[in-house]
Amino acid sequence: EPEVTQTPSHQVTQMGQEVILRCVPISNHLYFYWYRQILGQKVEFLVSFYNNEISEKSEIFDDQFSVERPDGSNFTLKIRSTKLEDSAMYFCASRGGARGSYEQYFGPGTRLTVT
Amino acid sequence: QKEVEQNSGPLSVPEGAIASLNCTYSDRGSQSFFWYRQYSGKSPELIMFIYSNGDKEDGRFTAQLNKASQYVSLLIRDSQPSDSATYLCAVNPGSWGKLQFGAGTQVVVTP
Numbered sequence: 132e133p134e135v136t137q138t139p140s141h142q143v144t145q146m147g148q149e150v151i152l153r154c155v156p157i158s159n160h161l162y163f164y165w166y167r168q169i170l171g172q173k174v175e176f177l178v179s180f181y182n183n184e185i186s187e188k189s190e191i192f193d194d195q196f197s198v199e200r201p202d203g204s205n206f207t208l209k210i211r212s213t214k215l216e217d218s219a220m221y222f223c224a225s226r227g228g229a230r231g232s233y234e235q236y237f238g239p240g241t242r243l244t245v246t
Numbered sequence: 247q248k249e250v251e252q253n254s255g256p257l258s259v260p261e262g263a264i265a266s267l268n269c270t271y272s273d274r275g276s277q278s279f280f281w282y283r284q285y286s287g288k289s290p291e292l293i294m295f296i297y298s299n300g301d302k303e304d305g306r307f308t309a310q311l312n313k314a315s316q317y318v319s320l321l322i323r324d325s326q327p328s329d330s331a332t333y334l335c336a337v338n339p340g341s342w343g344k345l346q347f348g349a350g351t352q353v354v355v356t357p
Contacts, residue, residue: 164344166345174290175347176344176346179343181342187344224345233277233343234280235280235345236292237282238289
């Protein structure tokens with residue numbers, strides 16, 4: 132069964148450093164998302180991406196964040212200058228483009244620890 | 247502030263019994279509704295989705311939607327210890343598909 136994959140599974144970085152989190156969505160999916168979950172808190176939407184551009188972003192997704200689909204398979208989230216409060220699980224999700232189909236499938240996540 | 251509300255639990259259920267989970271949402275324009283299961287330290291796993299009022303059954307799971315009452319529920323029949331997890335209710339408010347999540351209900355199935 133196709134699945135979303137994410138690398139790395141765990142990233143430790145120092146405050147102020149740049150990190151890139153990588154995702155490979157399900158191959159025929161057209162809509163891509165990033166979410167995060169701070170330990171013990173709700174899953175929060177960050178950004179949605181469709182047709183090579185951001186379609187929607189949350190208040191969390193400020194100028195420190197960017198997303199890119201550099202080729203036909205990868206989807207990346209970059210945090211330019213990490214802060215302690217960026218420590219969280221980051222989930223990539225994707226969904227197909229079929230009419231009336233809105234189901235999103237999540238990857239296993241990347242645990243980001245900022246020290 | 248648009249909200250998705252769930253009882254946090256824990257909901258303790260004897261093995262073989264029915265677990266009943268509830269979720270309310272505030273955005274009346276929401277169109278699609280999802281239940282995800284999340285084991286500790288893992289990612290959300292989609293177990294049910296429902297788009298129309300009424301009931302939808304898939305194996306041991308039944309989702310129920312009442313848009314007029316802004317209420318969605320999940321029933322788990324014949325609960326198993328492996329069903330012990332946190333169940334997340336998620337709502338698509340009708341934009342580009344972003345999901346708004348509740349805080350989750352922890353379910354504990356006791357043998």
